[in-house]
Amino acid sequence: MDRHRLAGRWIPLTGHKAAYVKFTADGEWRGSDGCNDESGRWITAASGTLLTTARGTTLMFCADSVSIGGWLVTARRAGLDGRTLVLLDAQGTETGRLLPAN
Template sequence: MALLGNWTLAGVAEEPHGILRLAPDRMQLFGRCGILVGSWRADTGGLFVAGMFGSSGAEGGRGCDDAPGQNPQWLQRVASYRLEGDTPMLLDADGALVARLLPGATPTPGPYLAASEVAPPEITDEVRRQFAPAAALPATLAPVAGDRLVGKWVPVSGPRTAYVEFKADGEWRGSDGCNGQAGRWVVGSGGAFLATTGPSTQIGCDGVPVGAWLTSSWRAGLAGETLVLLDARSKETGRLRRAD
């Protein structure tokens, strides 16, 4: 919960006046490319992952028109965080500093957002439960390292068209069997696992909700060659195997 709030970005050359709003259900970046919107996840062990999937009010800054709504390069590098007093520090996979988050920012809502949509997020009991520590990986599963995840996986059972492909750069792409999906992922020690996803088409079919599996999971472990995904209470969300 220490990350929830409105923050001024410090140390990010690409966003010298950027404001990052981290709410329980979304991330907003108010910067030189207008307002970027996405999803994010973090755990109490210091893992962090975020993915942008929409934008509004782009101002045509350098690089803004090339990939509207996509992850800025600096945010794509972030894989963890630590706290120095009340100041969150966003770090890359090697532990190097990417950005400092300074409290007290006041984003301007502009014509598309209500003032309530840019106010500091409210911390409710439900939010506290949402950000509570996840259960440990069961001893029957082996923690999975990032290099073991890279590649294409399919559900143990279900249509052959459903799949998830984890890429080495932290992106994942997949399908429930009918609808394309994509997001970001990160793993940590002890089987810690986090993933985000963006919007998807809504074609109805008898598919497998692989995107929901990923975004509801907090732990990932191997049972032999089978990847087992678990939620915060160690309840299984899904099983995947290597694609043939």
């Protein structure tokens, strides 16, 4: 996954309407599961390799929350299926799908 294609704001296909993640060009990510703010750092490498870290977050409950931070820290690869960002863990299992938020 090209670093420049990943930069921007992404929203999950389903779940809480306030859930999102925003990747900045300087390697920061910020987002929300719908109730809790999440953030960390990210880098990409050849062939879609993705490595992220996460900072601490609050644990407030809300219906339909989306564990975007969990998707990111378990993801090891990222790629596009059309316009959809697909995250995969080390075993190649899908951890999440996100759409660009225009």
